Amino acid sequence: MAEEKAGKAAGIAPAQGAPRRNQRPLSIKDIARIARVSHPTVSRALQNSPLVNAKTAEKIRKIADESGYRASAVARGLVTRRTRTIGLVVTTVADPFASEVVCGVEQTANDHGYSVFLADSHADPERERKVVRAFAERRVDGILVTSSRVGALYLPMLKEMEVPIVLVNDQHPGAFVHSVMIANFEGMRAVAEHLLGLGHRRIAYLGDQFGYQSDAERLAGYRAALEAAGLSAAPELIAHGNSKPDAAMAAMERLLAARPTAVCCYNDMTALGALRQIRARGLRVPEDFSVTGFDDLFFAEYLQPPLTTVRQPMRRMGQLAMESLLRLMEGEESVPQIRVEAELVVRASTGRVKE
Amino acid sequence: MAEEKAGKAAGIAPAQGAPRRNQRPLSIKDIARIARVSHPTVSRALQNSPLVNAKTAEKIRKIADESGYRASAVARGLVTRRTRTIGLVVTTVADPFASEVVCGVEQTANDHGYSVFLADSHADPERERKVVRAFAERRVDGILVTSSRVGALYLPMLKEMEVPIVLVNDQHPGAFVHSVMIANFEGMRAVAEHLLGLGHRRIAYLGDQFGYQSDAERLAGYRAALEAAGLSAAPELIAHGNSKPDAAMAAMERLLAARPTAVCCYNDMTALGALRQIRARGLRVPEDFSVTGFDDLFFAEYLQPPLTTVRQPMRRMGQLAMESLLRLMEGEESVPQIRVEAELVVRASTGRVKE
DNA sequence: CTCTCGATTGCACACGTGTACGGCCCATTC
DNA sequence: GAATGGGCCGTACACGTGTGCAATCGAGAG
Incomplete structure (x- = not known):
């Protein structure tokens, strides 16, 4: 077993700067003060709302940009009730199949402004409970499951939180969820x-x-x-x-x-x-x-x-699953189940039977 | 306290219809109303604060439990300024090395009540920008990077958000961050x-x-x-x-x-x-x-x-990295750099040189 | 019986953002 | 000259949770 040991760094000084522990990021109000407007105006300007004068909007955006302002997705999520966040469950990321799917999911999620919470279930009921609880508390907008071992009581738990769910390569009889499957x-x-x-x-x-x-x-x-x-x-x-x-x-x-x-x-x-x-x-x-x-x-x-x-096409399946989830989260009603074609790839591990 | 009727004037139970789109999860105030206390009392009870009477606390917890109440991590994050969330960057999850590290990270993060945002950089500068922006807006408490191709301008961007960072198997000369490395x-x-x-x-x-x-x-x-x-x-x-x-x-x-x-x-x-x-x-x-x-x-x-x-020991390295990050996020000053021993594994792909 | 103190609990904020609504100013119209 | 209306902006909330502070109650002390 490998043992770890602390590197003898040259000096006890991890001190890289001032105690910036309490430094809080600037808010919409800070921008408002600088621009000499009210904070709702800033909010509207940053959303490119037509309700603000083009000149002031430009000024506000410039200030926000130069000051490195970053809108708090936390605060926005609280008021809009949409976190633009999804939960992704896998049995284990260490499985190459899952990794590829995760890759496809993450990609298209990010392309659409969504961030993804990753959770490993490890096919452990206790851990599955915690995952569901975490996703519920995080108020994810949707859930995507690539766990091939979804337990019988696991999905119903997910169901409880009234959020769209898409499964990859798993379909339980009488499933209430959408899915992307291979042939x-x-x-x-x-x-x-x-x-x-x-x-x-x-x-x-x-x-x-x-x-x-x-x-x-x-x-x-x-x-x-x-x-x-x-x-x-x-x-x-x-x-x-x-x-x-x-x-x-x-x-x-x-x-x-x-x-x-x-x-x-x-x-x-x-x-x-x-x-x-x-x-x-x-x-x-x-x-x-x-x-x-x-x-x-x-x-x-x-x-x-x-x-x-x-x-x-694992990565593509992840992409398709995420696209279905996006549509469901937008409130679309008729999102179809997806079935992907499989392709035989003949290589050298098969040969004519020996006489 | 005045009893408020939650129902609208129409008096139609919303529990039936298919459009449960606006069904909002119950809040601390709902629990408070049921328990006939104020919402701060509920808040304290759920935190096991000694400030509330043991009996009422028990009653409140029972109600919360039975009603399936889930505290909003979003609202909590807004007021406490800590999201209990970390950002995890990899070059690509589809790489087996990265997958194993991710697995170790996710595991220990979850064990400590943290959720992890996963992001693929794909060594693409444009995508890296978006990742940094997303993490900043999500107000992650810390960042963990397993990207072996961290660009020269990438880390400084990360640095900007004033949050602890831990690298796995990558250490730039003059790095301002912590790291876990193999020998x-x-x-x-x-x-x-x-x-x-x-x-x-x-x-x-x-x-x-x-x-x-x-x-x-x-x-x-x-x-x-x-x-x-x-x-x-x-x-x-x-x-x-x-x-x-x-x-x-x-x-x-x-x-x-x-x-x-x-x-x-x-x-x-x-x-x-x-x-x-x-x-x-x-x-x-x-x-x-x-x-x-x-x-x-x-x-x-x-x-x-x-x-x-x-x-x-890839999974263990992920675990160690997350543990370092946890300590940094707790405000610890002297978190050591970690160096892990490598172990030679002799199998059959090597043999005596041919004469 | 009054005063004091500790145990509980409620009130009033705050966190950072979004949005309905009203108000102001100015140009246009009659 | 007054009424109208549109463009633009600020006020006042709301979202769900945490916390300092005051208020209340009851009991023990004097």
Whole structure:
């Protein structure tokens, strides 16, 4: 374990200046005093209201700009009842899929003048309670969830605060919320068909036990492909991990006992573990065994061999989700559910079945 | 106190209709009316102030709890001048290193009642301006930066808002801020020594042109190891990318012309690209060529072969940074700079030099 | 019985911004 | 010359919470 130690900085003087602790930022009233007008006039001028004389408005804006005045979003939020703030929940930012979505969300949020509160739920009920409480107290205008493990009692809590909610890649049966989803069924069916086309007949499925709707749909896509080829998905060819590589290794070990020649993984993280286990068994990829992923995370094309997978436009999905949320926050009624196409990306981790 | 009827003259219950758009959350005054006390008493009761009678305080808390009251952090922030909010800047959340740090930061921030505003700078000056402006308007209590590409004029802008700042893994010469850093020099020296110990003599360095301080320190560590072994770092054995795999591929191609037998990469992302280029040249790792990384990102041990690298406790570093920021925000004067030890992790991507 | 003091509680502000409303000044119109 | 009206600006609130201060009440002390 790494230990930290205090750097022996040259001198005890972190003193960078005067005690500026009580220095408060200047307010609209300070600007008003300088410009010799009342503060409402300043307020209007800064909003480019047509109610103020063009000349004085210009003067006021100049003063505000030169003095480095920054309007308090806090005070404004209090009176307008809109904070221009959203809450973004993820299971963990450390997951590459979530990171990409967060990136897309943050970008479009900022482009529209919204700031985002980030919260990690870690799939921990206690922490989820705190997140909901925090968002409620912060008076966020909307909520966006990318947590794939939203608990049954979690969403209702969110619901309580009477604010629009958008989910990414998760849709509970009877959900009261909007969502942006990937075409799970079609995507997984496409990889399975790809493997069938390469001659594979014993194809395994390695899912995510916490994948809920997503896992169910992908599994269904896998099943559909097999059945269309006149095969049936044998129970011993199906196992579940938790989207972490080490759990995938364990699950893959069980699957190998059933002698498959290929495996469809729930996502790329799972494929990472599967690949390792397969190699540990002395099998070569793709000569002896084929592996597929889902997501097309940044590392997929840099693996050895590069991973055949299904691409999700993750950043774009974050953007779409945020755009839906923006419309909902504007009061629009008919914001549609969004379904994004998945794209099969064939690389070198899949090959013709060995004779 | 006079009992006020909350209902309007029309007397129609607003609880039914779909348009709950104007439904405002209940305030401290609503609770006060129900409890038949004044609102300051409610305020004090909810703060567990000893100034209110234990019985009434209990009653008030019960009412607040049952009615689902949530204190407005917005209003509180306005009057107390402290929002209990921090701004977190990253170059991009989509980078695994940043994600891990963010995770650590968010966790400890929330544990201390702080919410975090996340902002992506994307190393874009225009976007950086907007981030600073947003944080200033939101009246954040502190700022945390994990952007490895902080521009020269970016930090001064941050400085303007008179708020404590903590940097992670970046330290500008003459910096006015606090920071948490990894032992870049020692870490890179350790991997270089490891390669020297395996008999390598022509060892290349593949850096990050935007790594600034970090790159300079790691390069220095590499140099120090070579010189201690009586070697000198030839210029043709040094190249720079930008921490993205494809740029690393291009840089690695140039390096290979100098016929090295091993390469020290600035970080794991760089190693990803280097590995691919090396293989494209028909070289086997580690039989023909050795590769090392830095960071120990989640995928490092799942690469084929598993990557020898230097571990950074990224999440812990985020935690430490947040803890420093907390102390600074509490007004502590003597918060030390923090330096974290790096740990060499030897795996299979490095081997004895080929005869 | 009166005075004093401590325990509670309410009143009146403040925080920084937005906005309905009224008032002033000046030009135009009859 | 007076009435009208529009442009511009200030006054007076409101938003929801925190806090200094005064007021009230009851009990114990003298």
